[in-house]
Amino acid sequence: MQVIDGVIFVPGVGFNSNIYIVGKEEIGIIDAGASPNYVSHVLEKMQEFNLSKNNVKKLILTHVHPDHIGGVPGFVQTFDPTIYMHKEDARVLYQRFADRMRLLEGGETLTIDIFSFQVIHTPGHSPGGICLYEPRKKILFSGDTVFSYGNIGRTDLRGGNQMLLIRSIEKLLKLDVEYLCPGHMGVVRDGNSHIRNSYSFAKMVF
């Protein structure tokens, strides 16, 4: 499914995270699913939308959990991309892929084709979680920080922190989001109201 021109949604099946294909002439992929052969779903979608696999230059990982990074070896083999990830979540992959990794801190601007993403550090679900926001397109890739319909990322995994998750959602409240593209569940419009619901939910349960 195409979210907007230049952004394709590959829904996560089973244990796999959602994956997003961003750009055309230059392509960045956001998250990698759980298993190396999951890359075949992405290749199928690229074929369907007439995108060349040679244009894939960047793989951006929203955080370290296995349902988002388990597929990385398959993506590396298929696309030979540079991998972008927050430094606080990067240790596991850095041991294997150091030479192709660029470590993020938050606050950077990451360009993919015509898109210019703000990297927002959003710890809470994991220490090095990030969201990617494109202000001109009003699109937010929220990883597992918030999901559609007021859902939030769990904080009971290693490095999770309820207070930090609330602070992170507060960062997202300041954005103007039309398209919310989370790491699991569906893509929705009127992202602002979904994020507000996530915030209310987090304040209620934590």
Ligand SMILES: [Zn+2]
């Ligand atoms: Zn996660």
